[in-house]
Structures are given as structure tokens and as C-alpha cells.
Amino acid sequence: MAAGREHFSSRLGFVLAAAGAAVGLGNIWGFPTQAASNGGGAFLLVYLLLILIVAYPMLVVEMAIGRQGQANPIDSMKKLGNSPLTKKLGSGVGFIGLMVPCLVLAFYSIVGGWLVSFMLAAGADLVGMTSVSDWLKGFSVERNLFGAAVFYLLTILIVQAGVKDGIEKWSTRLMPALFVLFGLMFVYVMTLPGATEGLAHYLVPDFSKIMDSDLILAAMGQGFFSLTIGGCSMLIYGSYLSKKENLPKMALNVTLVDTAVAVIAGLVIMPAMFAAMKQGVEIYDANGALLSSSTLVFDVLPMLFDGLGLAGVFVALVFFVLMTIAALTSSISMLECPVALLNERKGTSRTVASWMLGGAIAAFSAVIIFNFGDLFGLVATVATQYVQPIAALLFCLYGGWVWKRNKQLEEMRQGFDNLEEGLFWKVWPAYVKFVCPALVAAVIWMSI
Template sequence: MKEKNQWSSKFGFIMASAGAAVGLGAIWKFPYITGMSGGGAFFILFIIFTLLIGLPLLISEYIIGRGAGAEAISAYKKLAPKTLWVWIGRFGVLGCFLLLSFYSVVGGWVVIYTGLSVSGNLLHASADYADIFDKVTGSAGITILGLLLFSLINVIVIALGVRNGIEKANKYMMPLLFLFFIILVIRSVTLSGAMEGLKFFLAPDFSKITRESLLYALGQSFFALAVGFSCLVTYSSYLKKDVSLPFSAGWVVSMNIFVSLLSGLAIFPVVFAYGYQPTEGPGLLFMVLPAAFSQIPLGGVFLSLFLLLFLFATLTSSFSLYEIIVAAFTANRFRSRKIVAWITGLIVFAAAIPAALSSSLLRDFKIFRKSVFDATDYLVSNLMLPIGCLLIAVFIIHKMDKALVREEFFLGGTAKASLFSLWRFLMTWIVPLTIVIVFLSMLGILK
């Protein structure tokens, strides 16, 4: 089935791209990674990497996708036929599959928490939310149920297509997500003891930065923008020629940084006000959010609405991951999109089970001293994503037709030549060198 020009408007594309990026990366992962990596200093590194590395890469994926007018694997085939560059697309499909194998687990947690909140069984003034999180993640049955429900929602939407569903819903749900986040921030920063949390998040202490922190900040800038696995190559292949790619990318990055800022302002004041540790890890958001809303009038209603919106943001990100896989296997149009979507969902569900059981039946099983969940997260976010970004940087500068790159950069807008020169300089030198240096530092080769 042909899906060219899927997005009906510029705003719809920006919201869909923001939906792909503003999900678990900004709302769930950013707070706990920041908490484990030094607070304010890590946040500054994240912003620097996002602007100097993530933004140019986002523009690059847009250029490759719209320039080729094809999904990820076919795009590299079309732009560099009869070469090994097609493996960038295949690498992206594999990366999205592995990412979904732990992302879907967290999505399942969000489904369960949303159900508990809507049913009135989550928010209690005297509840121990750390204990509730441990019970949810420590139950094999509950985590598998959440994983199953999350996978089913993804498959149903992807099987039906996304234009009339995701794009339209994004126009309303993403602004609402911002609104409720701001309400939560206002309540969080007015709590007694909130100042220590604000100090932790906004006052940088660079002595806490390690080599691993650099790699985490780099990986988070990729994870939060959904770059590196060519997801947005597929999304931009559905884009019309009257949309400015740098303008769209700038909006997506701005919204992502703003949501990350809101996440920190919402989470860390509550962490310190209620005696949690910022190093709690992946469960940080699920413990802090209910604690904050329990102090707000009609907190149960607000928490349910926020979790529903959070679930939507989580789904819009996972839709982009599913889309690159499904689009790759339906590119020749001989395969049914519905059949491929259901097969993909079944395989992803099966592959995610070990990560789902990391806190229950497989809690004692370790890979390089990490649980299956943490090991998969580390492999994807800190190793595969940077490698994918490095390959994309090399491809667009040294292999893709320079005239086509320039044409796509300037189409649909009034970008100045100096902006193009800056983007090209960053992609030629700063992006690849930063990735290589951080990697060598991580390995201990550079001191």
C-alpha cells in the first residue's frame, strides 16, 4: 500500500516527529539517567550534545528520507545502489527491534500504572510507592500482561496505518502533555524541601562527571531524539517538499529539551522532598509521580490524565520503532501490512519477555553484571545508537549526492547558506569526532 505524503500538514509532521522523540526518552529515561549521572552537570552535557550532535543528525535523517522518498532500507539502496551502505538501514531495523525488546516492557509498566490509577487503586496518601513499583515489576504475571497489552495497542494501530490516528491525536495530546507537565512542575517546586532537588538538577557539579557519564549523555541525546536507527528516515519519506527540514528539526529539538527540563523540575524536587534517592534507577518516575499527585487537590484525576497522556507519548515513540520494521518488510508491496504488523508484534513480544522478567524470575540472571533489561538498554542506547549515528554522518557527507543534500536542506524554507555551512561542518567533523572520542574515552584508550 502506497503511503507517500502521509502527513497532511507541516504541523502534523512536526507533532508526529515530536511524538516519536518526546516519549520515554525525555519523560522516563532522562530523569533517572540524570539522577545516576551527577544531576545538573549531566543536564548541561545533554543539552550540548543535543544541539551540536543530535540536531544535525536529525536534519540528516530528514534529508535522507525525503531525498530518497523511501523507507530506511530502500532509502540507502536508492541513494547508494550496489554498495554496503544499505546495511545502515538494516542496522537500524535491528536496533529498533532490540530497542522495542526493553522499551515495550516500560510501556507495559505505564499501561499497568494507568489502569491502577484510573481504577482508583494507585493513589493513597499513606502508600509506599517504592513498594508498589517493586510489586508491579517483581510480578511475572503483571509485567507480562502489561507487555502484552502494550504490544497489542501498537500492532492494532500500525496495522491500520497512522495518518488518521497518530497525526490527528498528536495535535491535541502533545499540547495537553505539556500543560499537565507544567501543572506538576508548579506543585513540585512548591513542596517543602524542593530547593535541594532544584539545586541538584540546576546547579552543575562537574566533578561528578565520569567517562561513562559522557557516554550516557551522548546516548541520551540520541535516544531522546530517536536518531541513529533511521526511524525518522522512514517518517520523512512520507513528507511533502514544501516543509523546511531544519525548521522542523529545530522545533522537535526545542520541544524535546523543554520536556526534559520539565521532567527534571517535576521529578527532582519531589525526590528530595520525600526522601527518595536520585539514583533510584528506572523506577524513579513511577515512584515520584504518584507521591507528587497525592499532594494535589483532585490528584487522582490529574494523575490518571497525566498517565494517559504519558501512555500516548510512549506509544507515539514506539509507533515509530514499529513503523521502520513494518515499512522495511512491506516496501515491495507484496506483503500485507496487517500480516507483517501482527508477525512483528508477536516476535517483539516474545523477545521482550526476558527483559520483562528481569525483576522477577530472571532477577539473578546477569549479562556482564547487568540484568537482561539493563544490558539491552546499555547495548542499544550507549553502543548501537552512537554507531548508527556515526554511520549516518559518514554516509550523508561522503556518499550521498551533494546537490541532493543541498536541495533538500533549503526546500520549503528560507534557511541561510551560513546555516547549511554550519550543519555541514558539524556533520563532517564535530559529530563523528565527538562520537569516536567519547567511545575511546569510555574504553580507556584516551585518558
């Protein structure tokens, strides 16, 4: 299998695809709301520091495991073992890791469907189809099923085309489009009254809050989840990375692009929030706490768009196209993980595997939609607060303790001839072995 395995055709393709896997609603939706809830500029400053000391070293671990294994998460983890027992346990760790993208995709695609619906609603408003727009914006089982079905269709069509013709091709189109749309949104939002106050709140840190323990834990958790650590996406994309590439450098590039998207999202969302407040839209409750993030994206910002008249319809369309792109670049990496397993283990064609597994997870999403009140929050909590952090901890322990140092060096040296002479190799092996597990444990403790 390894000999005929697809690889990304270019460095840019890999970086944009991997960054796209990391870029998602956590960056564009979660990061700005976390910043708004935790001191604005103070949160941004701490986040930028922690993304380098928490997320980046573990990103290297996952990508290195994937490239060394040249296989799906289960088989890549199995290859780290040095005995029948550690190989069997490695397969178990890979299976736990594989559960993450499957569980996350089940609820994530429902939210992706909401974004698709709001995007189509903005288009309907442009052509005067008010009743259609109202249905697309309304919360109903039928609307949720429709939106999720469209989102799954887009995801499956990209994944079935393969690494080069599907994932890489569309990532190199969608990611630049994401930055262009962000730029347009930023320029427009900054013309609105109140936007400069939001920009100042976001960029000027309150140094008295920087050492606040809640802020530090929130920034650590956001950095951890921003790069989908423990989500298998980086492991599977790492398995498609050429052995000629400098792996630590590629991981750093992915980290920088992902972080740039989060920071730029804050540049757009935070001023937009303050502009909405200027128009009388309620952003914070009576105690000064930020309203829920779902309220922000699907209620508060649309109220801002409505207050802008006809221009607001165009702004709403651009905003929800942007959000849909961000969600889609993540969903394709989630579906790719189980598709790779079925393709490699059973020899199932990529097309059949994509539709079979995509359909199965979509069916689970439908069950969630029909039992939304009971299942949506439960599945989201189990996936993101329990299974993903545990998978990340196990990846870290296996990468640091089971994977022998000489084997690590052998893998990392490919594409990085003078690895041993640099600071990275002097720090990284011990850092992954001792520091990263402690930091992940702190994130798990915070989540619980």
C-alpha cells in the same frame, strides 16, 4: 510506491509526531535522573549546548536521507549509493539501523507495560480495588505479560491506521496532552515542602562542575539518545515529510519540542524528588549517589504519592498516564520502521504488517519476560550501547561521505530556496563529514 506514499498533512502534525518519536522514557525518566546525578543546573546548561552541536546536525542527516529516499530505512540508504557496491553496503547499513527499533521495542514495551500497570493500579485505588492494585504493582511474569500485551495493543492499533489517520492523528492529541499533564503536575508538586529546593538545584548551575569530563560525556550521550539518533524513527518520519518543507527548520522545531519536554520533565521530577526526601524517602545512597532510575520511578515517587493521602492517588494516576503517553509516542515510531519495510517491499497491507510484526516482536518480549534476569539487561545493553550508536555512526558516514554534496544540496534546497546563502549550508556539510563522526565515536567510547 513513492507516488502513492502517504505524507504528513501538516507541519504541526509532523513536528508533534517526530518530537513524539523522540520523546520517551529517555526524556521523562532518563534526563531528570542524569541531571540529578551530574550537578543539576550544570548538567542542564551543558545538555542544552550539546543538543545543538551533537544531536541537531545528525537529526538533519537522518531526516534528509529519509525524505530523499521516500522509503523504508533499507531502501533509503540504498539510494544514497553511487555504485552497485555502495548500494549493497547502504542496504546493509539500513538493515543494521532497522535492528535498532526492533530490539529497543522488545524491551521498551516491557517497561511500557509496567507504566500501564501502575496507571491501572492508580485507577483501581481510586475505586477501592486494593487487591487488583497490589497485583498490578507487584512484579510477576503474569503482570509483566499483561502490561506488555496492553501496551503492544495500543501501539499496533495506532500504527495500523496509517500515517495521517494513525500516527499523525494520535500524536497531535497525545503530545498536547503531555504538556498539559506536565503543567498540572508542576503546579501541584511546587506546593509540596522541599520542592523549591529541588527546583533551585535543577535551575541554578554549579559552574565549577561544567567542565567535568564525566558530566560532558553524560550530557552528550543523553542528547544523542534523546533524539533517537541512529534509531531509524527520524529517517522513516522524514520519508513522510513533504518536499515543500524547509527541512533544517523542521528538524530544529523537532529538536526544540523534544528538548522542551526533557527540560519540563526535570522541572517536575527534580522538585518531586526533593519533596520525597523531605518526607523521609531515600533518594541518594550513603555515598551521595542517586539510586537507580527504576527505583526512582516505580518505588520512590509512588512512596511520595502514598504520603499525600487521597490526593496522592490522583497525582499518581496523572503521573503514570503522562509516562504511558511518552512511552507510546516512541513505540509507534519504532514499530512503523519494520511495518513500512514489509508494506513497501512485499505489498503487505498496513493492518496485516502491523499485527504480524507487532506480534513477532511481542513474542520476543515474552521470551525476555520469562527469562527476565538473563535477557532484559542484555537486550537493552546490546540495543542502546552497541547497535544504536554503530547505526548512527554508519548513517553519519554514509550521509557525509557517500551521499554526494551536490545531491545533498538538491534535496535540502527543496523547501529552502536560499539555502546556499545561509550559515547552515556553509557549515553543515563539512560538520557532518568530520565533526559528527568524531562526536558519535566519543559516545560509543563512553558507552563501551
